Amino acid sequence: xxxxxxxxxxxxxxxxxELTPDEVKKFLPQLDSILQHMQKLxxxxxxxxxxxxxxxxxxxxxxxxxxxxxxxTFDQDEALANAPDPRAGFFRIPxxxxxxx
Amino acid sequence: xxxxxxxxxxxxxxxxxxxxxxxxxVRAHFELIEKRDKEVRAYLQLCPELALExxxxxxxxxxxxxxxxxxxxxxxxxxxxxxxxxxxxxxxSKILGNYVAPYNAPAVERLxxxxxxxxxxxxxxEFAMGSSTxxxxxxxxxxxxxxxxxPGGSSGGSAAAVAADMAVASLGSDTGGSIRQPAAFCxxxxxxxxxxxxxxxxxVAFASSLDHIGPFGRTVRDVARVLQVIxxxxxxxxxxxxxxxxxxxxxxxxxxxxxxxxxxxxxxKGLSPETGDxxxxxxxxxxxxxxxxxxxxxxxTDYAIACYYIICTAEASSNLxxxxxxxxxxxxxxxxxxxxxxxxTRYGGFGAEVKRRIMLxxxxxxxxxxxxxxxxxxxxxxxxTRDFLEAFDDVDIIVTPTSPIPAFKLGxxxxxPWQMYLADIYTVTASLAGIPGISVPCGKTKAEPHLPVGxxxxxxxxxxxxxxxxxxxxxxxxxxELA
Numbered sequence: 206x207x208x209x210x211x212x213x214x215x216x217x218x219x220x221x222x223e224l225t226p227d228e229v230k231k232f233l234p235q236l237d238s239i240l241q242h243m244q245k246l247x248x249x250x251x252x253x254x255x256x257x258x259x260x261x262x263x264x265x266x267x268x269x270x271x272x273x274x275x276x277x278t279f280d281q282d283e284a285l286a287n288a289p290d291p292r293a294g295f296f297r298i299p300x301x302x303x304x305x306x
Numbered sequence: 307x308x309x310x311x312x313x314x315x316x317x318x319x320x321x322x323x324x325x326x327x328x329x330x331x332v333r334a335h336f337e338l339i340e341k342r343d344k345e346v347r348a349y350l351q352l353c354p355e356l357a358l359e360x361x362x363x364x365x366x367x368x369x370x371x372x373x374x375x376x377x378x379x380x381x382x383x384x385x386x387x388x389x390x391x392x393x394x395x396x397x398x399s400k401i402l403g404n405y406v407a408p409y410n411a412p413a414v415e416r417l418x419x420x421x422x423x424x425x426x427x428x429x430x431x432e433f434a435m436g437s438s439t440x441x442x443x444x445x446x447x448x449x450x451x452x453x454x455x456x457p458g459g460s461s462g463g464s465a466a467a468v469a470a471d472m473a474v475a476s477l478g479s480d481t482g483g484s485i486r487q488p489a490a491f492c493x494x495x496x497x498x499x500x501x502x503x504x505x506x507x508x509x510v511a512f513a514s515s516l517d518h519i520g521p522f523g524r525t526v527r528d529v530a531r532v533l534q535v536i537x538x539x540x541x542x543x544x545x546x547x548x549x550x551x552x553x554x555x556x557x558x559x560x561x562x563x564x565x566x567x568x569x570x571x572x573x574x575k576g577l578s579p580e581t582g583d584x585x586x587x588x589x590x591x592x593x594x595x596x597x598x599x600x601x602x603x604x605x606x607t608d609y610a611i612a613c614y615y616i617i618c619t620a621e622a623s624s625n626l627x628x629x630x631x632x633x634x635x636x637x638x639x640x641x642x643x644x645x646x647x648x649x650x651t652r653y654g655g656f657g658a659e660v661k662r663r664i665m666l667x668x669x670x671x672x673x674x675x676x677x678x679x680x681x682x683x684x685x686x687x688x689x690x691t692r693d694f695l696e697a698f699d700d701v702d703i704i705v706t707p708t709s710p711i712p713a714f715k716l717g718x719x720x721x722x723p724w725q726m727y728l729a730d731i732y733t734v735t736a737s738l739a740g741i742p743g744i745s746v747p748c749g750k751t752k753a754e755p756h757l758p759v760g761x762x763x764x765x766x767x768x769x770x771x772x773x774x775x776x777x778x779x780x781x782x783x784x785x786x787e788l789a
Contacts, residue, residue, distance in 0.1 A: 213665070220623060220668040221630070221645075222661055223653035232662060235723055239666060242724055243612045246682050249689065256684035257691060259515050259545075260501040260740030271541055279408060287405050287634035296632050299644050 208237040309334040310471040314380050314528045317474060321379040322368060328361035328379030332423055335381045339425070339472045347447050348457075348467040350386050351394055352426035357381070360423045376531060378421030383473035385464045386427040387434055388519060389508035390414050397510050398442040399432045401655025402635045411508025412543075413477060413519045413536040420535045425473055428463030432657045433626065434479055434512045436460050437487060437729040440720055441659040448716070449491060452755045455713040458488030461522070465492040468522045475523045475532050479509055481516045482614050483708075483733025486745035489522055490708035490760020493747045493786075495529045495777065496522045500767045501740035502547035504533075505540030513621035514545075516614075516737050526746065526778040530554040533770065552771040558778040563596030565776060568701035572607035573732055577710035580751045584759040585707045587788045588748035588780070592705065595779055600701050604693040607735060609686050614734035615727055616670050616683035622660075623667025629655060662723060691739040698766045703776050706732050708745040708760030732762060742770050746777050749788030761785075 213233050217224045224232070285291040290298075309317070309331050320326045336354055343349055364379045384390050387397045389407035391414075396402045410418070418424070431441035439447040439462025447462045449455040450470035457466040461478025465488035468476050478485040480498040489496025498520045509519055521532035537551045569589060574582060593599045631637035631651030638650035656664070670679035697704060710731060719726045736743040741764055748761040761780075765773040780786075 212669075216665045216669050216672065219672060220664050221627075221648045221652055222656075222664060223649040224661075228661075232665065235662065236665060236669070239615070239724055239727075240669070240679075243616055243670075243679060243683075245612045246609055246616075246679075246686050249606075249609065249686060251682060251685035251689070254685040254688050256681055257688040258684060271544075283408055286408060289631060289635070289637035298632055299641065299647055301644050 208233060208240065310338050312474070313525050314377065314474055314523070314531050317380060318376070318378055321364070322374065324368060328364040328423065329358060331379055332357050332361040332381055332425070335425055335472060342470050342472060345448060345453055346450050346466050346470050346472070347445055348428055348463040348470065348472060349383070349426045350396060350398065350429050350444060350463065353393055353424065356392070357423050357425050360418070364421055364423070375420035377417060377535060380422050380474050381425050382417060382422045383425055383428045383464055383467040383476040384414060385430050385461050385476070385478045387430060387479050387510045388414060388477055389510070390424060390427065393427055395427070395510065396443070397433045398430050398444060399655065399657070399660070400443045400636060401629050401651070405635050409508065411519070412505045412540045414508065416536050417477070417532070428461075428467055428476065430463055431460035432660050433510070433622070434460040434481055434484055435622070435659050435663055437483070437726050438714070438719065439463060440716065441657060443657050446716060449713045451493060451757060452713065455715055455757070456491065458491035458709075458713065460484040462488050464522055465489055465494055465496065468492070468494055468524060475521055475528050477519055477532075477536070478522055480518045480520055480737070481513050481618060482737045483730040485520045485522065486733050486743055486760070486762060487709050487729065489745040490747075491713040491758065493750075493758030494522050494524060495526050495744060495746050495781075496520065497529050497533060497744040498736070498742060499533060499537060499770055500547065500742045502545050503742065503768070503770065504536050505543040505546040507540055507542035511625040513618040514625065515621060516618055526744075526774060526781050527555065527558055529744070530558060530774045530778070547768070549768050554771050554774050557771040557775050559782075560775055560779070561596065562592075562776050562779040565597045565703060565772070566600055566701040567592055567597045567776075568600050568602035568697055568704045570602050570604040570607065570697070570704060570706060572604055573706035577707055578712070580753070581707050581709070581711060581759050584749045584751070584788060585705075585761050588761040588785055589705055591783055591785050591788065592776070592780060595783055597776070602697050602701060602704070604697060604735070606686065606689045606693050610690055610735045610738060611727055611731055613683045613686040613690060614730070614738055615666070616679050617687065617738070619663045619667035620671050620680050621667070623664045623671065626660070626664055659723070687738050690735055694735075694739045694741055694764075702765065702769075702772060704764040706762045706764070708732060708762040712751055712757035712759055736764050741765060741767055742773055744773055744777050746780060747786040749786075
């Protein structure tokens with residue numbers, strides 16, 4: 206096995222995922238096995254191949270750019286309608302900066 | 307006359323001729339849902355009031371002699387990853403359990419403008435991550451052909467709803483096979499258009515370079531009707547293609563003589579013998595219809611699953627970073643500071659498969675592994691796409707099995723994630739290349755319980771019209787009931 210428990214905990218930390226010790230034990234062999242299957246790609250020589258980040262096809266012109274014009278979107282009430290803790294027109298979160306005593 | 311078993315055109319004709327009302331049609335569907343969905347469990351949420359309101363509006367328009375759309379009074383179901391204004395949109399995840407969609411996805415907007423009546427939102431694998439609908443954060447959906455089996459996934463609820471006559475047509479999403487594979491498992495036609503053919507605005511993002519919205523129907527014509535309505539450029543989605551939409555329905559009912567159909571040898575290894583038999587009979591039928599059958603090779607097929615699962619998990623880890631408990635959805639109360647709030651929210655809100663994919667995606671994008679996994683996969687994606695483009699120099703359509711096996715038993719593949727991923731082995735290739743694909747039924751397995759088998763047809767980018775024409779000719783020649 207190439208992957209270790211500390212790797213699983215490190216990746217979970219990067220991804221902001223809390224994992225119980227049991228979950229770390231369960232995920233370790235699963236992730237390790239999947240990553241080993243993924244290494245099959247190393248059989249291919251891709252030194253002369255361009256990476257493909259997006260599907261491209263012959264189209265008349267690049268349609269992705271539009272005029273940058275201001276227009277009405279959601280108002281504040283609509284934008285906050287799904288918020289778990291809205292307060293006075295804001296999204297409320299736990300204190301991030303400590304108060305000076 | 308059973309109002310829940312008709313095709314779109316025949317049902318619309320009855321409604322427009324005022325032989326039945328749209329309201330009666332909608333009520334008939336809710337009555338059947340009341341009876342059947344206790345066992346099938348296709349729906350997460352129903353909206354009878356909204357549906358009856360929309361049906362009454364159609365009935366009034368018809369009574370007044372006003373023109374109505376091509377889907378007037380047609381009851382449809384929407385996968386719960388596609389925003390439908392005023393309804394909850396959970397993505398079958400606890401983290402979005404109370405999220406109410408503030409706007410309509412254009413695909414939904416266009417369906418309603420054409421007169422369709424939305425019955426409810428359907429179950430799926432959490433955030434569309436899975437091949438069986440067992441990863442739903444709420445409950446699994448059962449296959450209407452055999453309730454002990456899965457309907458496929460991730461759009462299993464949308465497939466099961468149509469297969470059980472609890473909707474005439476439905477919308478699903480397809481990232482690596484999530485429409486085509488459940489269509490195969492449930493005995494339906496299910497289609498993914500070319501990447502960019504249908505706007506994804508309002509589709510909750512899983513893997514943005516692979517995600518599609520597409521239709522399920524009981525006939526190819528029904529699929530063509532729905533795709534016609536939802537396809538086309540949308541200024542809200544910069545990846546939606548500025549390419550004219552052909553008249554798919556007008557192209558049906560034609561012969562398919564002389565169309566070149568490629569059969570890639572790589573797709574006929576390691577599949578169940580019965581699946582192979584049925585698909586071979588399907589190919590023989592295409593030959594009888596006058597298609598030229600040509601053996602071809604797509605040499606990088608064996609690398610597709612590894613390539614796909616690197617790219618889709620990488621994109622998912624990035625897309626799902628937004629679920630942090632700040633702006634919408636679930637927020638855990640188990641925290642003292644902001645970091646803890648993020649972590650506890652994501653711990654309590656996501657299911658196991660979503661966590662697994664976020665971790666895989668984070669790993670393949672992390673410092674030291676990016677080149678070895680993610681960049682490598684992007685290069686292999688180029689090779690897989692090139693295989694298709696070269697094949698389409700010689701053939702018009704490619705035919706393969708949709709899935710190596712028919713619907714499997716609930717629970718059978720849940721212990722080994724890689725086994726579950728292999729269920730997508732024949733569908734992920736078209737997703738990576740961005741070409742359109744449709745799955746159509748090609749008979750059922752010989753042994754009890756006679757499960758549907760699906761045959762996949764693929765075409766060049768934006769060649770949906772020809773793809774539908776071949777699928778329709780196959781259906782009219784009895785291909786769906788091959789024995």
